[in-house]
Amino acid sequence: xxxxxxxxxxxxxxxxxxxxxxxxxxxxxxxxxxxxxxxxxxxxxxxxxxxxxxxxxxxxxxxxxxxxxxxxxxxxxxxxxxxxxxxxxxxxxxxxxxxxxxxxxxxxxxxxxxxxxxxxxxxxxxxxxxxxxxxxxxxxxxxxxxxxxxxxxxxxxxxxxxxxxxxxxxxxxxxxxxxxxxxxxxxxxxxxxxxxxxxxxxxxxxxxxxxxxxxxxxxxxxxxxxxxxxxxxxxxxxxxxxxxxxxxxxxxxxxxxxxxxxxxxxxxxxxxxxxxxxxxxxxxxxxxxxxxxxxxxxxxxxxxxxxxxxxxxxxxxxxxxxxxxxxxxxxxxxxxxxxxxxxxxxxxxxxxxxxxxxxxxxxxxxxxxxxxxxxxxxxxxxxxxxxxxxxxxxxxxxxxxxxxxxxxxxxxxxxxxxxxxxxxxxxxxxxxxxxxxxxxxxxxxxxxxxxxxxxxxxxxxxxxxxxxxxxxxxxxxxxxxxxxxxxxxxxxxxxxxxxxxxxxxxxxxxxxxxxxxxxxx
Ligand code: HEM
Numbered sequence: 410x411x412x413x414x415x416x417x418x419x420x421x422x423x424x425x426x427x428x429x430x431x432x433x434x435x436x437x438x439x440x441x442x443x444x445x446x447x448x449x450x451x452x453x454x455x456x457x458x459x460x461x462x463x464x465x466x467x468x469x470x471x472x473x474x475x476x477x478x479x480x481x482x483x484x485x486x487x488x489x490x491x492x493x494x495x496x497x498x499x500x501x502x503x504x505x506x507x508x509x510x511x512x513x514x515x516x517x518x519x520x521x522x523x524x525x526x527x528x529x530x531x532x533x534x535x536x537x538x539x540x541x542x543x544x545x546x547x548x549x550x551x552x553x554x555x556x557x558x559x560x561x562x563x564x565x566x567x568x569x570x571x572x573x574x575x576x577x578x579x580x581x582x583x584x585x586x587x588x589x590x591x592x593x594x595x596x597x598x599x600x601x602x603x604x605x606x607x608x609x610x611x612x613x614x615x616x617x618x619x620x621x622x623x624x625x626x627x628x629x630x631x632x633x634x635x636x637x638x639x640x641x642x643x644x645x646x647x648x649x650x651x652x653x654x655x656x657x658x659x660x661x662x663x664x665x666x667x668x669x670x671x672x673x674x675x676x677x678x679x680x681x682x683x684x685x686x687x688x689x690x691x692x693x694x695x696x697x698x699x700x701x702x703x704x705x706x707x708x709x710x711x712x713x714x715x716x717x718x719x720x721x722x723x724x725x726x727x728x729x730x731x732x733x734x735x736x737x738x739x740x741x742x743x744x745x746x747x748x749x750x751x752x753x754x755x756x757x758x759x760x761x762x763x764x765x766x767x768x769x770x771x772x773x774x775x776x777x778x779x780x781x782x783x784x785x786x787x788x789x790x791x792x793x794x795x796x797x798x799x800x801x802x803x804x805x806x807x808x809x810x811x812x813x814x815x816x817x818x819x820x821x822x823x824x825x826x827x828x829x830x831x832x833x834x835x836x837x838x839x840x841x842x843x844x845x846x847x848x849x850x851x852x853x854x855x856x857x858x859x860x861x862x863x864x865x866x867x868x869x870x871x872x873x874x875x876x877x878x879x880x881x882x883x884x885x886x887x888x889x890x891x892x893x894x895x896x897x898x899x900x901x902x903x904x905x906x907x908x909x910x911x912x913x914x915x916x917x918x919x920x921x922x923x924x925x926x927x928x929x930x
Contacts, residue, residue, distance in 0.1 A: 440490050445800055451487035452478055459489050462636035467629065469911030471636070472780030472810035473901035479811050485797065489636070492804040493794075494782055496815055498847040500795035501807045504785055505853035509792035512856060513784035513804045518634035518641035527709040528859065537856075543698050544706065544859050547686035553862055555680040557754060559602055560867060564874050566612050567595045571879060571925045578924075585884040585922040587891070588726050592719040593621050599867055600714045604707035605667040606679035617663065623656030624712050625917055632914035635784065664711070668704040682707065714860050720778040720916045721769065721868050727892050727908040727921040728772055728825045730883040735827055738764055743876040744928075750877050755866040758873045765876075767827035769868055773850035774813045775825055780912050782806030783852050809849055810912075818847040823904050879925045892920030 437457050441447060447456075455461040455478075465471040478486045479496040486494045495504060504510060512532045520530045528540040546552075570591060574583040597620060598608035609617040630646040630653065646653055676684050683703065690697045698706065729736040742764045747753050759766055784804040791800045799805055814822040819829070828836060829844050851858035858864070875881070883889040894904040902909055910916035 444490065446487050446491065446493060446803065449485055449487040449493060450482040452482075455488050456490060459492075459637035459639070462489055462492075463633050463640060466632040466636045466781075466913070469913055469917065470900065470902075471632070472777075472808060472910070472912040475781065475808035476811040476814055477901060479808075479815070485795070488782075489804070491802070492784065492806070493799065494811070495795050495805065495807050496811050497795050498812070498818065498843075500805075501812060501847060501849060502853065503792075503794040504805050504807060505783075505849070505857065507785070507792055507794075507854075509788050509790065510785035510805065511788055513635075513638075513786045513806075515635040515638045515784055515804075518638040519631045525705065527706055529709055529713065539694055539696065540698075540702075540706070541855070541859060542693070543686055543689055546689050547682045548859055548862060549685075550862065552680075552682075552685045553866055554756075556603060556863075557866060557870070559680060560599055560870060561874075563595060563599050563602065563608070563612065564871050567591065567871065568874060568878055570612060571875065572927060575926045581926040582882075582924040583926065585888045585924050587920060587922055588723045589719070589918050589920060590618075590621075592722040592726075593716065594618075595871065596715045596719040596722070596867065597621065597711070599718075600711045601667070602681065603714075603863065604682050604710045605664065606671045606674070606681040606683055607667060609663075619656055620660055620663070621716070623653070623660045624716065625913070626650045626653035627657055627712075628716075628913040628915055628917075629653075632781070632912070635914060661708070664704065664708050668700075668707070672700065682710070710860065713858075714863065716915050717778040718864050718867050720776070720910065720918060721772055721864070722871055723892075723918055723921065724776040724908045724910075725768060725772045725868070725872055726881070726923055728775065728906075729768070730881065730921060730923060731893075731906045732825050735768060735825065738827075739768055739872075739876055743873050747873070747877060750874060753870065753873050753877060755870050758869040759865060762869075762873065763831055764827060765869065765872060767830035769865070769872065770830050770848065771825055771827040774819065774848060775823075776908050776910055776916075777809040777813055777850040778910075778916050779850075779852075779914060780808065780810030780910065780916070781914065782808045783856070785856075807849070809852075812847050812849070815847060818843055823907055825906070878928060880928050881923050881925045884922055884924050888922040891922050892918065 440457055452461060462471065465474045475488065475494060478488060479494070484496045484500070486496070488494045495501065511534060512530075514532070516530045516532055520526055526536060528537065528544055531537040531540060571586060572583065575581055577584050594611035597611050601607060601609040609620060611617055611620075629650065633645070634641045671679075671683055676687055678684075686698060686703060688697065729739065742762050746761050747757075784806045786804050787799050787801050789801045791798055793799070794805055813819065816822055830841060832838050832841050851861045851864075892908050894902045894907050894909055896903055896905055908918070908921070910918055
């Protein structure tokens with residue numbers, strides 16, 4: 410009897426396994442043949458399952474894999490059973506300026522709690538419009554101008570820290586400094602100050618440095634779920650990053666404490682986001698932000714605005730020290746444009762320093778902090794992207810890293826060449842227009858970055874101040890190679906003069922190491 414029961418159970422299991430296998434095979438067969446996107450080429454595993462993209466999101470090489478998929482399969486690539494990547498400027502603009510797409514369901518998987526939408530994660534267009542309008546007001550040019558002196562205080566401190574230990578060598582250089590933490594500390598402090606009216610004191614002591622790891626761990630989770638939203642149900646982060654949840658809670662507690670203190674000191678005590686936004690009413694809805702809403706947005710701004718800007722700064726130092734001819738041109742421009750460091754302000758830097766602006770653009774082209782694709786879902790009725798009709802319900806996107814290395818727009822695309830952004834005898838107006846057309850480090854359209862003005866201000870002021878005040882170079886020996894690619898490897902990380910970024914929605918980095926000394930007047 411016992412034997413018979415075992416036999417029946419085994420038989421049942423075998424039938425269940427076979428029927429599951431048949432079902433999987435049928436789904437695979439459908440996805441490869443009759444599926445509406447079956448005609449598009451792409452990595453075969455990506456056509457079958459989102460596990461492919463999720464794995465590369467976990468590994469941090471999604472941007473490289475997307476780029477090499479375009480090299481192999483062309484400008485339109487199927488990069489998931491229901492997802493298409495486009496690698497043309499027409500496709501880019503069709504997607505991100507379209508009225509017929511909305512943010513993909515992947516964004517739902519990354520909200521911290523049910524209903525807790527931020528401007529970034531709200532898929533509903535009316536909800537987004539309201540939040541965006543309030544934030545746009547809080548990030549207007551006028552607000553940024555008033556914030557700039559506070560920003561400058563943080564940059565002065567940054568420069569002091571970079572100079573610490575100068576004179577260690579006979580030529581007056583400091584010991585090599587790893588720019589990743591130095592840039593992280595600056596940008597986190599600036600975003601704390603902007604969002605909450607006080608900094609995290611990361612440039613002063615290490616008490617809050619855990620925030621950087623907390624956000625990095627949370628970004629791994631976010632980037633996996635953005636590729637494979639169904640995985641969110643399984644709460645994999647609890648297995649993969651048990652500490653991530655604890656650190657995240659510490660981040661929430663800290664920002665909550667900041668929020669309470671900010672309210673206590675009163676609206677006009679600081680020139681920060683709170684002071685400008687709290688009374689603002691959306692003329693369409695008559696509504697402003699409630700306090701909890703505002704703090705929830707601010708938490709997101711710290712995440713969105715810190716490590717992205719830090720990546721641009723660290724990458725710029727990497728390229729300037731790896732392309733000495735660019736460094737020399739930049740030094741000449743900054744030091745002849747401003748008579749003293751006190752004259753430096755972002756408006757003048759961005760207007761008068763053409764080469765510096767070109768360096769920032771070239772850095773963001775070579776190493777966009779968010780190099781993957783921001784997925785958009787096609788809405789009812791479908792839409793045409795780069796001449797292809799895409800039915801409703803499918804996701805479309807453009808990988809920034811891939812299009813920024815498309816040779817049709819950026820010849821010799823792995824070479825850092827700020828000159829490509831400047832009209833000259835060798836570079837016509839049409840050349841510059843073409844370069845600009847495919848450039849999208851902040852994404853484009855109604856969901857493009859609302860903080861780009863602050864990002865430009867912070868990055869241009871910081872680079873100008875460092876170049877004006879300090880000489881710098883990469884150290885000889887192994888430390889000077891941190892952040893470089895490795896010759897001969899086969900995973901897309903073989904380019905020595907390309908700064909290596911680990912793509913987890915935004916980027917993880919290490920280096921470059923740099924030595925500084927005060928400039929000789
Ligand atoms: C170099 C620095 C930065 C880069 C490269 C960058 C990049 C981006 C990108 C690619 C998006 C689109 C995301 C998506 O479609 O999912 C975005 C959105 C956003 N960014 Fe930035 N960002 C930077 C700095 C900042 C700063 C400093 C702030 C805050 C002041 C900020 C606030 C936001 C917000 C609120 C959104 C969501 C906008 C919306 O959905 O309407 N970013 N950013």
